Amino acid sequence: MNNINFDPIELTQALVRCQSVTPADNGALDIVENHLTHLGFLCTRLPFSEINYDDIDNLFSSIGSTGKNLAFAGHTDVVPPGNESSWKYPPFSATIDGDKLYGRGSEDMKSNIACFISATNDFINKHGRDFNGQISFIITGDEEKKAVNGTIKMMEWAKKNNITFNHCIVGEPTSNKQMGDKIKIGRRGSISFFLTVKGVQGHTASSHRAENPAHHLITMLQKIISTPLDSGNEYFLPSSIQIPTFDISNPAVNVIPETARATINIRFNDQHTSESLIKWMQKHIDEIFKPLENASCTFTCDETGESFLTKPGELTTLMSKSISEVTGQNIEPELATDGGTSDARFIKDYCEVAELGIRNQTLHQVDEFVYLSDIEELKKIYFRIIENYFEKN
């Protein structure tokens, strides 16, 4: 086993240097596996396949056989760098310049994986391998694209093998202005509706022989956007309805068009599901179009994720306490549910899960970077969480 180095900055660099744009791995999982094996973890590779999708490799690692099981979940895959010449440094060079480390995946989320491995190393060095508890790593290579061969299947595999987790920390970049000021305990869901209204084409001067679909679509959309879905709750902002497209594509001012189209995108909280929103959409359509003889509305939809929430509990309390112990600040971290979806959605049905990681600043952007001092601080926070979790102070 070569190149074992638990320094969180050097380990982040080693991971960033693997060009692991989904579905490629290029050695990223090997680095994680080699380090964890060195610490006495048992490692199992879990390659999964699915028709019409890329085969993807994953890694499950664990140490200990009794006591509470604390899991860390993360992904080694990254999004493409885009135009490499736009980058200040080559995106997979992991260049350090001043107080920053640049590279695709440095923030999302290789530094977080490096920090948790490094914190685990410190913990085992201090307290030994026999700490009367279990630590597990759920590391996938399939998060950034369709995520069909990743965490969702790893959790099913664990269940089949009678592996249970008490709590799980997902290492997504969640911190905002300061390290540890934000923990995510859920995410909003997203659904898009693609509406087509069909009327009767005609001359604008003879509107009695035509039926303008645009007018009916506008009436319905006006009703939809003027009636809020909800007013939010303790953990979620109000659900948001947006109309990103409205298309008639009619080039002639004297023609009443035959069809009109629009898209509605909804970011919804835990008071709704895709299913309930499909019914809500149909109800609006029926109200406007059922009484009409010459106009009708049809739709298709794309459900990209349900909303979810893990109610704050033992884990978030312990995380908050550990963060303030390390940062010396007495500010409670915000328990948030904003942003896009994450793999926590596949874990929430198995155990209490929360997301905590480095500051969210440049993920998926050109010149993605992390501050070196943030890496050091995150490692300390993770270490403190592990110590507090297993009551080793």
Ligand SMILES: [Zn+2]
């Ligand atoms: Zn991520």
